[in-house]
Amino acid sequence: MSSLLKITDLHVAVDEKPILKGVSLELRQGEVHALMGPNGSGKSTLAYTLVGHPKYEITSGTIEIDGTNINELDPCERARLGLFLAFQYPVTIPGVKVADFLRHAVTNIRNPERKEGEGLIPMREFRKELKERMEELGMDLEFARRYLNEGFSGGEKKRMEILQLAMLQPKFALLDETDSGLDSDAVRVVSEGLKKLSGPQMGSLIITHHERLLEYNVPQFTHVMLAGKIVETGNAELAHELHNHGYAAIRERHPAEAAEEQERQAKAQTANAGF
Numbered sequence: 001m002s003s004l005l006k007i008t009d010l011h012v013a014v015d016e017k018p019i020l021k022g023v024s025l026e027l028r029q030g031e032v033h034a035l036m037g038p039n040g041s042g043k044s045t046l047a048y049t050l051v052g053h054p055k056y057e058i059t060s061g062t063i064e065i066d067g068t069n070i071n072e073l074d075p076c077e078r079a080r081l082g083l084f085l086a087f088q089y090p091v092t093i094p095g096v097k098v099a100d101f102l103r104h105a106v107t108n109i110r111n112p113e114r115k116e117g118e119g120l121i122p123m124r125e126f127r128k129e130l131k132e133r134m135e136e137l138g139m140d141l142e143f144a145r146r147y148l149n150e151g152f153s154g155g156e157k158k159r160m161e162i163l164q165l166a167m168l169q170p171k172f173a174l175l176d177e178t179d180s181g182l183d184s185d186a187v188r189v190v191s192e193g194l195k196k197l198s199g200p201q202m203g204s205l206i207i208t209h210h211e212r213l214l215e216y217n218v219p220q221f222t223h224v225m226l227a228g229k230i231v232e233t234g235n236a237e238l239a240h241e242l243h244n245h246g247y248a249a250i251r252e253r254h255p256a257e258a259a260e261e262q263e264r265q266a267k268a269q270t271a272n273a274g275f
């Protein structure tokens with residue numbers, strides 16, 4: 001049976017400021033969902049909350065995987081249950097190679113009872129698997145010997161994300177893609193990589209405006225966020241429409257949330273101005 005990630009009436013605050021105001025969404029293994037919405041609507045907040053970032057406080061509502069409430073679980077425990085977030089800004093870890101990083105990550109997921117200092121998954125087994133996955137993705141094996149994120153181009157950072165996805169094989173992949181700063185190579189890497197990895201075993205929630213990403217990975221569901229709420233859910237056509245025409249129609253159809261959005265922006269500007 002396929003697994004279900006179920007979000008019910010989720011309210012989230014950051015530094016006591018309410019950001020998400022009642023988000024409900026069901027993502028099944030095997031489904032592709034797009035999450036869209038103007039800047040500041042709360043898309044990244046939802047992604048970080050799902051993986052258990054400590055800054056994001058759930059004030060009410062639930063996140064469940066197959067009926068188990070995961071609100072209180074730490075990020076590692078959530079990863080073991082099959083949740084994966086590809087970060088917008090992956091970090092550089094000095095002296096750690098791509099392959100080392102992946103070997104640790106894979107061990108932590110597959111061997112949850114492992115104590116600090118106990119063995120990693122055997123090198124030979126890991127190497128074989130890594131090689132297979134990289135070949136499937138058409139990646140140069142040399143890439144695994146690079147230092148993690150050190151001098152990575154946009155495309156290489158994306159390659160890293162896709163390789164992580166391929167090795168960890170999460171049930172639920174959350175992809176939070178910035179729309180600025182991704183060159184066409186990077187967009188192609190994620191678009192094609194994600195398509196190759198998609199199948200009945202993986203559900204994905206793709207946060208993006210990139211037409212290409214959604215052309216390669218056609219969403220069954222498109223959700224639109226405005227001022228911390230999902231105001232509309234449609235199919236791939238909705239994503240297409242938003243890409244071509246922007247959010248004006250959405251704001252018109254949801255005047256209360258549009259007003260809330262304006263209010264939030266005004267407050268942020270006041271705060272930035274140092275008042």
Ligand SMILES: Nc1ncnc2c1ncn2[C@@H]1O[C@H](COP(=O)(O)OP(=O)(O)O)[C@@H](O)[C@H]1O
Nearest residue numbers: 014019037038039040041042043044045046055
């Ligand atoms: N770590 C944080 N600290 C302070 N404010 C935050 C933080 N994360 C998000 N916010 C605020 O929450 C709102 C939603 O942001 P975000 O989730 O990043 O939106 P999106 O990803 O849709 O652009 C914004 O007003 C933003 O300023």
Ligand SMILES: [Mg+2]
Nearest residue numbers: 043044045176
């Ligand atoms: Mg964001």
